[in-house]
Amino acid sequence: MAHLTVSVEYGIHCLLWLVDAGEHGPSSRDLAELQGISPTFLAKIFPKLEKAGLVQSSGGVQGGYRLSRHPDEITLLQIVDAIEGDKPLFDCRQVRSRCSMYADDPPKWATDGICAIHAAMIRAEDAMRTSLSESTLGSVAAIYHAKAPAQFLDEVGGWFEERLRNRRVRTSSTPG
Amino acid sequence: MAHLTVSVEYGIHCLLWLVDAGEHGPSSRDLAELQGISPTFLAKIFPKLEKAGLVQSSGGVQGGYRLSRHPDEITLLQIVDAIEGDKPLFDCRQVRSRCSMYADDPPKWATDGICAIHAAMIRAEDAMRTSLSESTLGSVAAIYHAKAPAQFLDEVGGWFEERLRNRRVRTSSTPG
DNA sequence: GTAATAGTACTCGGATAGTAAGTGTCCGAGTTAACCGGG
């Protein structure tokens, strides 16, 4: 399995849709059905994004999500950390101090400071994180906008609005 | 779980011991028992290192492993790739083309080229890999040598030699 | 016309399977080199 999971992929794609959505954003269910994703699974991802302060939710029948700040101020690193919880690249198990030469009593120089291997891994992880922090939701959205025709984005916007209108009611009769 | 597994950690630690071992290196079992690692598990890691051309094996009762080139010419990236098999950081599942707007028939502009999210992840992965390629087995070993007293390294060398001598025989009588 | 009530769809959290990958063990096949006995 890859280090960055599909939860991250789902999360970023959803946030991209929120870039175009207005003040009254779609629900997690709308986003799931639009993209062919499990609605219940996506519903477990959004609370993490909200706790990280990336989106704001509104409850009730007209509820939904919207970005809590400008897309240019949301980095991919923030999204990854929000969903994966700052998962380390490398999990040092202190192999060196397990050496059988010093039976269960490693000397100070063996445990002092950080393991050289671990240090190299931390440098690699920092390089990755720095790269992720240089891409923002806005910059990714710009690439998508350049690819997709404007008509398509309008259609999706209309789809969201229709979903929103079709909520509520449905008690006695359907409009026809 | 972390992206880089304990297999990588075990592998690097073992290669570090091989830096100090001479032409006649220790067996995977020697290395496992020295470090308190599962011998059978370690025995599954070394063939990968050998396939990648990092170590050379010699079979038989006097067999063992030795580095196949100078430690300064073995990068951490090569070790990681040898053991993990060039595992990608991010596994793009083409969420964008699954959009329910175009039912099962995504237009060309949606599938053309690489996904913008995927591209950002590839940049992050490249940054990580570049960092890993800048650390060599030699540079890591130098840090360890600076920390551990020379006497300790000699003791380990002696331990390996004794293990090697105590192989074979043991049929009728022990030398005394 | 206004206030109270019922109903709907939402968010949120916990409990629970199924699946995939990593970790670790066991066993057998083939290899090498030292030891042992016969020529």
Added chain:
DNA sequence: CCCGGTTAACTCGGACACTTACTATCCGAGTACTATTAC
């Protein structure tokens, strides 16, 4: 003394449990808004 068979420990590969994390589903509780109903 020399040569072939035996033996021990190695590498190598496959098959097999165990554990963990991720993915996905289901259900119940609380919330906000709408429509209906009562006054």
